Amino acid sequence: MNIRQMQIFRALCEELNFTKTAARLNMTQPAVSHVVAELERETGTPLFDRIGRRIYLTAAGKLLLEKITRLLELYDDISAGFAGETGLQPLKVGSCLTIANFWLPEIAGKFARACPDTPLEITVDIVSRVAAMLAANKIDIALYEGAVPDARFRAREFSSYRIGWLAAPDHPLAKQKQIPLSEALRHPLLLREKGSAVRSTFDSTLLLHGLKAEARWTSVNSQALVRGALGGAGICVIPEIIAANELAAGRLVRLDIAAEPMVNKNFIVYHPDKYLSPQTSKLIEIVLTVSPGDQAVK
Known part of the structure; x- marks a missing residue:
């Protein structure tokens, strides 16, 4: 029948x-x-x-x-x-931490207005775990910082941010020019944890120069590293956008390191063979037109 x-x-x-x-x-x-x-x-x-x-x-x-x-x-x-x-089913999104702090609120707000019946189910984690979730099809979309690890995925850039070596104004290196990397590494470093996009970019930069770093502090929380640097615990290596207020007020300074600038690009990433619902397509459109922010790197 x-x-x-x-x-x-x-x-x-x-x-x-x-x-x-x-x-x-x-x-x-x-x-x-x-x-x-x-x-x-x-x-x-x-x-x-x-x-x-x-x-x-x-x-x-x-x-x-x-x-x-x-x-x-x-x-x-x-x-x-x-x-x-x-359209009533949740759209599952994995986001890295910096994007979640500075771009995701605008993205989520615009999407909620455009697709009010489709909830966003958001997981915020370090880049390695977001990549694993996307590969395992546990999320529909990834908002990804840094190098995209898998060529199988479609990655479209929507913004970027600078990573800086930041310290208190009275730090011994604060007023020096063109500080060699090797010299900076002799001072206590406050670093993000391994597996994060910021730490991966930092470690890759050192690797290009045949160098390695030992962290005095390691944290999943960039704000904790900012606080440590403000208290004189050492040099924090973080997205400058996180310490924008402290830099503007002169409570932290950007060290003049003699190395190539560290920049993380932000991507929206998805599997090219995955069905894109109208809601998913709308989210992609919103992400690609979101404000790049003050830290956009031209």
């Missing part, structure tokens, strides 16, 4: 006339009769009483109609409304 047979049976139950049913469905009368015969063979019982020129549902026919009606209502809902129903 298939959907088409069920639809023909329901129409015949409504018309109770083979000729009218055939005309309604653009079929021939023998074709309608054939479907009924197939259903009666499949169910093992007559579904209609044929009395004179009229037909009437048998008890078995009424029971089958009841069950078929429920099935076809669900089928009609799926056929006509499934695209709308998908």
